[in-house]
Amino acid sequence: MEITKITSKHQATVPAEIRAALGLKAGDAIEWVVDDAGVARVRKATALDLLYLKGIDRSLAEEWLSDADMDAWREL
Numbered sequence: 590m591e592i593t594k595i596t597s598k599h600q601a602t603v604p605a606e607i608r609a610a611l612g613l614k615a616g617d618a619i620e621w622v623v624d625d626a627g628v629a630r631v632r633k634a635t636a637l638d639l640l641y642l643k644g645i646d647r648s649l650a651e652e653w654l655s656d657a658d659m660d661a662w663r664e665l
Contacts, residue, residue, distance in 0.1 A: 618634040
């Protein structure tokens with residue numbers, strides 16, 4: 590088990606042992622998943638993960654950010 594502290598900017602250092610185990614290097618993206626029990630898992634994000642997320646972001650931005658959508662959500 591490795592323990593790190595969160596800085597005032599909400600950053601934490603990934604310990605060397607964890608970086609080595611996940612094959613992380615500077616510039617890599619990591620994915621955080623928190624389950625219902627409050628347990629967080631972290632893994633190295635793959636290029637496919639990033640492309641998928643960018644695609645979803647782009648399609649949702651085009652589909653859900655119209656003035657009509659904003660009006661409909663405002664009343665909920």
